[in-house]
Amino acid sequence: MxxxxxxxxxxxxxxxxxxxxxxxxxxxxxxxxxxxxxxxxxxxxxxxxxxxxxxxxxxxxxxxxxxxxxxxxxxxxxxxxxxxxxxxxxxxxxxxxxxxxxxxxxxxxxxxxxxxxxxxxxxxxxxxxxxxxxxxxxxxxxxxxxxxxxxxxxxxxxxTAYTVLPVHVLKRPFTLTQLQRAFEQLMDATLEKKSFRRRILNAEILEEVGEGIPEGGRGRPAALYQPATGSEQHLFARVFGEGL
Amino acid sequence: MxxxxxxxxxxxxxxxxxxxxxxxxxxxxxxxxxxxxxxxxxxxxxxxxxxxxxxxxxxxxxxxxxxxxxxxxxxxxxxxxxxxxxxxxxxxxxxxxxxxxxxxxxxxxxxxxxxxxxxxxxxxxxxxxxxxxxxxxxxxxxxxxxxxxxxxxxxxxxxTAYTVLPVHVLKRPFTLTQLQRAFEQLMDATLEKKSFRRRILNAEILEEVGEGIPEGGRGRPAALYQPATGSEQHLFARVFGEGL
DNA sequence: CTGTATTGTTGGCTAACTGCCACTATATAG
DNA sequence: CTATATAGTGGCAGTTAGCCAACAATACAG
CATH class of the missing domain: 3.90.79.10 (Nucleoside Triphosphate Pyrophosphohydrolase)
Structure with a gap:
């Protein structure tokens, strides 16, 4: 036809x-x-x-x-x-x-x-x-x-290795330790505390919103964070490891 | 039903x-x-x-x-x-x-x-x-x-930023400069010569196969490379930027 | 044959980043 | 008060990246 x-x-x-x-x-x-x-x-x-x-x-x-x-x-x-x-x-x-x-x-x-x-x-x-x-x-x-x-x-x-994707799995606000645990579980690896904090904080994607102890927690109160206002686009983009 | x-x-x-x-x-x-x-x-x-x-x-x-x-x-x-x-x-x-x-x-x-x-x-x-x-x-x-x-x-x-994908676009063997140009065109960016060479050679994915001047080229002859035997899997995998 | 242009290759410096680990800080339980 | 648990920091050594200058090897013009 x-x-x-x-x-x-x-x-x-x-x-x-x-x-x-x-x-x-x-x-x-x-x-x-x-x-x-x-x-x-x-x-x-x-x-x-x-x-x-x-x-x-x-x-x-x-x-x-x-x-x-x-x-x-x-x-x-x-x-x-x-x-x-x-x-x-x-x-x-x-x-x-x-x-x-x-x-x-x-x-x-x-x-x-x-x-x-x-x-x-x-x-x-x-x-x-x-x-x-x-x-x-x-x-x-x-x-x-x-x-x-x-x-x-x-x-x-x-x-997970090159974005801040794990923030989506946490209720807000969250502590850096909670965020690190989320990264570790999603990546199936253990991360070094200091290095992790350095990278997350240097990326300037989180803002501090007071401090407290997460429910059921013990020890020193932790700083609480949430994604920085205006950083929503970063939540989807590559944050770590620029490559070459 | x-x-x-x-x-x-x-x-x-x-x-x-x-x-x-x-x-x-x-x-x-x-x-x-x-x-x-x-x-x-x-x-x-x-x-x-x-x-x-x-x-x-x-x-x-x-x-x-x-x-x-x-x-x-x-x-x-x-x-x-x-x-x-x-x-x-x-x-x-x-x-x-x-x-x-x-x-x-x-x-x-x-x-x-x-x-x-x-x-x-x-x-x-x-x-x-x-x-x-x-x-x-x-x-x-x-x-x-x-x-x-x-x-x-x-x-x-x-x-291109985190693999050696550009090797697929070159006829073999190729020079490091040709490979760098391929990276640059595919990434739409310019790369620093020494840093590029360090990373590529440290990744141990190429093997040298003599030297020569690519057709139509001038200047000093360049070392010729091809993907190392047994490294085929690397040609698809993440090579640069391990992330976190 | 010599000088110049062109391209490839390497050395070395500084700055930044990473992994590591010990130390300090602040809470709770008893 | 003491023990324990968790949060956060200081600091160093090893590695990597960006930068740029020096040096090497070819072609070609004259």
């Missing part, structure tokens, strides 16, 4: 002939709680993989989602009621095996939020719960979500 | 009811030539956007493409005949406006290869040519490809 113009083409076009993959968006929502990195999972209520645990996500609604990011924000909000400041795309994966319904593509996002009990979230979601990453070995996950979680966790680790 | 089991579900499932987005893969293939960063574009022979310049790419073939990466490799090879060592996913973009046919998602990849005239590529592709990035202002690009090129170029710049 030949067309004479764009308008002519579009008038005759429809998508029926394409064997098109399914497209989903999945969101790995991470938090730190009780010393463990946790991810929010939902127990699937429908086939396929009914009863297994899955990342919040699903099909794009092409009638209401303006774009992929908006779709991810919608899915995050449906499950947590939170409009997370840190929600970003990790990658997309697609193949013919990951979903029994056929060739499918998922756009994987990750979010980082301060911990709250799932009961505090939107009431209708009662099959959602936080799972510590090191307890995922024993449960059945839907689709390729075990692999997706691993990919998102890896990205989280890498970005 | 309710199902009694996974098998029952799958037997009755079909995808026709979903208003599913179109899915494409686009590849931004970059090279350096005559001091300019260039991208390979193809003149579209069909509607929509017939006659405009576009990134190599198109629909996934769910019958022959094993996964997204394989699809990207196929599209790269169709246009260049090259199996590029550096081909990686940048991001995915999806919305209802980028393609006149409707809501669509594209998985954007970028590749970096040494320059060769497009005539050296697969003969059947005669509407492909290299475009210097700074000359794209004057031509008509298809879909949102101007934006996709900008996104890929940004990723290229960022990754």
């Amino acid at each position: 030949t067309y004479r113009s764009e308008a002519d083409f579009l008038k005759q076009y429809n998508a029926r002939d394409y064997d098109s993959p399914l497209v989903t968006v999945d969101v790995a929502i991470f938090t730190l709680h009780e010393g463990a990195l946790q991810v929010l999972l939902v127990e699937r209520g429908d086939f396929p993989h009914k009863g297994r645990w899955a990342l919040p996500g699903g099909f794009i609604d092409i009638h209401s989602d303006d774009d992929l990011d908006a779709c991810a924000h919608r899915k995050l909000k449906e499950k947590t009621g939170v409009a997370a400041p840190l929600l970003e795309q990790v990658c997309s994966k697609g193949n013919g095996l990951r979903d029994p319904r056929g060739w499918s593509v998922t756009a994987l996002y990750m979010a980082l939020i301060p911990h709250a009990p799932t009961a505090d979230f939107v009431a209708s979601v009662n099959d959602a719960r936080w799972w510590p990453l090191d307890q995922l070995g024993g449960i059945e996950l839907a689709f390729d979500h075990r692999s997706l979680i691993a990919t998102a966790r890896e990205r989280l680790k890498n970005k | 309710t199902y009694r089991s996974e098998a029952d579900f799958l037997k009755q499932y079909n995808a026709r009811d979903y208003d599913s987005p179109l899915v494409t893969v686009d590849v931004a293939i970059f090279t350096l030539h005559e001091g300019a960063l260039q991208v390979l574009l193809v003149e579209r022979g069909d509607f929509p956007h017939k006659g405009r310049w576009a990134l190599p790419g198109g629909f996934i073939d769910i019958h022959s493409d094993d996964d997204l990466d394989a699809c990207a490799h196929r599209k790269l090879k169709e246009k260049t005949g090259v199996a590029a060592p550096l081909l990686e996913q940048v991001c995915s973009k999806g919305n209802g406006l980028r393609d006149p046919r409707g809501w669509s998602v594209t998985a954007l990849y970028m590749a970096l290869i040494p320059h060769a005239p497009t005539a050296d590529f697969v003969a059947s592709v005669n509407d492909a040519r290299w475009w210097p990035l700074d000359q794209l202002g004057g031509i008509e690009l298809a879909f949102d490809h101007r934006s996709l090129i900008a996104t890929a170029r940004e990723r290229l710049k960022n990754k």
